[in-house]
Amino acid sequence: MVEALLGGPGVPEDLPPPRYPIDVYFDYSSPFAYLGCARVEQWLTHSDVDPALVRWRPMLLGAVFKQVGTDDVPLFKLNAPKRRHTALDIERQAAQVDAPYRFPSRFPMRTVLPLRATMAAGVHGVQDVQGRRLIHRMFRAYWAEDRDISDSKVVAAVCRECGFDGDMLVAAAEQDDIKAALRQSTDDAVAAGVFGAPAFVVHGEGEPQLFWGSDRFELALRAASGLS
Template sequence: MKRVEFFFDFSSPFAYLASTQIEDLAARKGASLVYRPFLLGALFKAIGTPNVPLFAMPEPKQKLVRADLHRWADHWGVPFRFASRFPMNTVKPLRMVLAAPEDRVSALVAAVYRAYWALDRDISADEVLVDVATSVGLDGAALVAATADERMKQRLKDVTEQAERIGVCGAPSFLVDDLLFWGQDRLLFVEKALDGWRPKES
């Protein structure tokens, strides 16, 4: 069966935008969707990228990037506001995704993203995470408790190491077979790859 792996961190606004589209894209192409939560900051440190690339950009580029976020949100027809708490510590919500039942991961990811990038909530706070998870029918308290489990800690490290190993340089990133795509504006390429497209340079 065709599949696409979605590498993401809740700290990335562009990954939020991608999250609003990737599930429908995969379903449209008859592909399974595998969520790969990873620690973007740890990856940046490993590959030598500034911890917050946006802040390392010159002011004119920062303004255009922020404008692009709103333009893409308008294009996709999804709510967006730039978070007042940025960057955000996303370790707990990422571990929650890994601890969640597989059939509820999509709903949880969407709810956490919405809380942060549409509602401007503090997704590092336990009470917020409990509320967000409970809102999609999960045991929020149990999932927050699971973030302290050594197995969840190791799984997040493992996915982060996997991301580095396959060449991920940021979020969102998508893996279709051996083709890696970076950026929510590459969803067209993801769709083409699921149709069997292979670019000539590959």
């Protein structure tokens, strides 16, 4: 089950149930997206909220960076002290949410194939537990197990570990409709003001509200609950 991929709850408490949906934009290439998505899943696992209120939205982070004018790998542009602190911060957050983590030997990682496979599995919009499991399993394959998720055999294997026909999803990832779906999700992210991952977009009354960063999910939940 999904709970076995993540640890105990590292989620906000004592908030009223959300009233508005939350789009969770992510790319497997980001360690912060890994941690942010772990927070979301732990909250879903340990609450009685309708999972349909959380809409998992794969996006191509590199394409987002290009559209908003950001360097392809911002981590490479950090000065030495900030780079050291960022590495430590990732480890601290991983420990907080009980997510296994080790920085991979291959970084950055080309993630277009696993993102398309995720789309092909139907993991966009409203998802079931099996679909969500695929998201977290793919994240863990890269950020905890150092597997090459740009490799079609690895992607197929991870999909099979979640109960899907891995070869079918890898083949489907080359279909025009799947490619278009990922492009559209990426364009939707940019239109919502997304500039990095993870990003949480709350669709309440008025304009959508954007929250960026692995530790901003509680603020997004407050907005979705009508508290801010």
